[in-house]
Amino acid sequence: MIRVALPEHLRTLARVTDDVQLDVPPPVTRARLLDALEARFPVLEGTIRDHQTRERRPFLRFFACERDLTHESADRELPDAVVDGREPYLVVGAMAGG
Amino acid sequence: MSRVRVLVGTRKGAFILGADGARRDWSVSGPHFAGWELYHLKASPVDPDRIYASQSSGWFGQLIQRSSDGGVTWEPVGNKFAYDGMPGTHQWYDGTPHPWEFKRVWHLEPSLSDPDTVYAGVEDAALFKSTDGGLNWSELSGLRGHGSGSHWQPGAGGMCLHTILLDPVTPGRLYLAISAAGAFRSDDDGHTWKPITKGLKSKGIPVETAEVGHCVHRIAMHASRPDTLFMQKHWDVMRSDDAGESWVEVSGNLPSDFGFPIDVHAHEPETIYVVPIKSDSEHYPPEGKLRVYRSRTGGHEWEALTKGLPQQDCYVNVLRDAMAVDQLDSCGIYVGTTGGQVYASSDAGDTWSAIVRDLPPVLSVEVQTLA
Numbered sequence: 001m002i003r004v005a006l007p008e009h010l011r012t013l014a015r016v017t018d019d020v021q022l023d024v025p026p027p028v029t030r031a032r033l034l035d036a037l038e039a040r041f042p043v044l045e046g047t048i049r050d051h052q053t054r055e056r057r058p059f060l061r062f063f064a065c066e067r068d069l070t071h072e073s074a075d076r077e078l079p080d081a082v083v084d085g086r087e088p089y090l091v092v093g094a095m096a097g098g
Numbered sequence: 099m100s101r102v103r104v105l106v107g108t109r110k111g112a113f114i115l116g117a118d119g120a121r122r123d124w125s126v127s128g129p130h131f132a133g134w135e136l137y138h139l140k141a142s143p144v145d146p147d148r149i150y151a152s153q154s155s156g157w158f159g160q161l162i163q164r165s166s167d168g169g170v171t172w173e174p175v176g177n178k179f180a181y182d183g184m185p186g187t188h189q190w191y192d193g194t195p196h197p198w199e200f201k202r203v204w205h206l207e208p209s210l211s212d213p214d215t216v217y218a219g220v221e222d223a224a225l226f227k228s229t230d231g232g233l234n235w236s237e238l239s240g241l242r243g244h245g246s247g248s249h250w251q252p253g254a255g256g257m258c259l260h261t262i263l264l265d266p267v268t269p270g271r272l273y274l275a276i277s278a279a280g281a282f283r284s285d286d287d288g289h290t291w292k293p294i295t296k297g298l299k300s301k302g303i304p305v306e307t308a309e310v311g312h313c314v315h316r317i318a319m320h321a322s323r324p325d326t327l328f329m330q331k332h333w334d335v336m337r338s339d340d341a342g343e344s345w346v347e348v349s350g351n352l353p354s355d356f357g358f359p360i361d362v363h364a365h366e367p368e369t370i371y372v373v374p375i376k377s378d379s380e381h382y383p384p385e386g387k388l389r390v391y392r393s394r395t396g397g398h399e400w401e402a403l404t405k406g407l408p409q410q411d412c413y414v415n416v417l418r419d420a421m422a423v424d425q426l427d428s429c430g431i432y433v434g435t436t437g438g439q440v441y442a443s444s445d446a447g448d449t450w451s452a453i454v455r456d457l458p459p460v461l462s463v464e465v466q467t468l469a
Contacts, residue, residue: 009133009158013174043174047158051178059157093157 002028002078003088004037010048010091014041019088028083030062031074048091063090102424103168103466104432105149106440107136110458112151114169117453119426121444124453130172131163138419138462139169140206145213146466150232152203152218160202162218162232175232179203179220182239188222189251198222198242205419207262217288219259223250223276225288238288241274246293246310253277253313253332260418261317265324273327273342278303278313281329283342294342300332316418318360320367328370328397330360330418335372337397348397353384359421363446364429368396371423371431371447373416382413390433392447406450407441414439419462426467434460 003019011017024036031054038045049056054074056062061070064082081087104115111129130136134153142148151163151172160179163172185198201221209215214231224242226235241247250257258277265271270287273294280298282291293309303311313332320326329336329345333356336345349355354374363369370393376384383389388407391400414437424430431443438457443450 007157009155013158013161043161046160046177050159052180057157057159096156 001085002033002082003085004033005088005090007091007093009093010044013043013047016041026083027077029075029077030069030072033078033089034074059094059096061092061094063092064088100426101468102426102430103141103146103468104422104440104442104453105139105141105169105462105464105466106434106454106457106460107139107151107419107462108438108458108460109135112136112139112153112169113454113457115440115453121426121430121442121453126454127169130169134161135202136461137202138205138464140208140464141466142208142213142216143210146468148208148213148231150206150208150216152206154202160200162203162206164232176228176234179218179224179226179235180237181224181242182237185242187248188257189249191252193251195248198224200224201256204258204260205262207264210264210266217262217264217272219262219274221256221258222252223257223259223279225259225262225274227288240284240289241282241291244282244291246279249310250276250279251311261314263317263319263327265319266321267324268341271324271341273317273319275314275317275329277315278311278332280310280312281314281317281342294338295345296343297338297345297347298331298336299334299347302332315358316360318362318370320362323367326367326396328360328362330357330372332356332378335360335397348393350393350398350400352391352400353389353402357416358418359416359433361421361423361431364423364425365427366394366429369394369446370396371421372400373421373433375415381415386411386413388412388414388435388441390431390443390447390450403443403447403450405448406443412437417461419464420460422463422465424465424467430465432463432465434463436460 001021100119106113111132113128116125137152139151147168149165153161187195190196205219207217218226225238261275263273275281280295300312315330318328325341327338335349387409389402414435420434434440436459442453
């Protein structure tokens, strides 16, 4: 099972309190992971990627295994440690402040 | 005894304020949707427990929330606002063509007759409609495609459709306003539109009397006289007595005719309210005094309402959707500020008090009068 860590506001929308466990058939890519996430939690449609373009919303980042995977292709396979559930896939709201 | 429920949208959540008809003791519920921008909340006039809310965030985009129990519980409904067909371009700030891009919902206007029908005014400017309680949204694209859309240009706050008025008398008639395209009217349920800007004059656009390009900030109507419209423009307070076919300026003796909201007394269709702001670059009250101005003559002659409002060192703004009136016999007026106060008057503006004082910046205020 793949573990997805959502930012607090998306956890609230999805009504979960911890990492989300997803079963994603291989090949496990970001696009397929997000498809599975949105299928399980339709309220998240449009909150991580745009409805029409399917592009990442500009202020969201994707981290895993201490790497920034944000700018990798959505169709590239995710690291083995994410696929086998050893490491979570992190959806992160970009830092903002002032 | 009647009650009032005040729906307050802020930069960091929604708040619901409640009081009995005396309007002295207030309860505060919230924040709902903590941390999100709530541009607007509005209830159905035919089902007061049905409330729609526009929830958005720079990180996570747009959601629409719906309550069926007066704001106690909420459920997210549809958030897919897809422009009809190829959206084309409007003008960007530098005059170049820029693709139409959905950003957020500024205003929600529930139908006068059906609690499941609601209109949404969005940025980039377009009008959407749902007939299933907000689950699905369709663009009424006759507005964007009526001919002048490619010439519309955003104001500093974005190219937002922020005002939707539903005519309670003439079937199929709607009005709307867009910054900075102007005002429009439809007589066929929103399928086709015409600019209603004759008489408007705006400095800062190439042709001061152009058909489109005026930065209309807000339009208000009294239900008993829907052909009479009042407008707060970027500069100038205007009125029309022919359903927007022509406008005349009624700024009269206001200390500044720049401002954002305008509203009409619940029972006196010639009594109107504005909040003058110093200028387009200094978005705070003249002289640091927060004054609501009232005209009992439909404009031209205005009186300052100050009792209970801060009269020194006050540098807040009142945004376009942040003034509302209740329907009680002694009409209540409500004003929300960017400083987080909501001021209320239960005597048509003669005296005021803060019913809540330290909210996040207030984006919108709506009032329900409940049996």
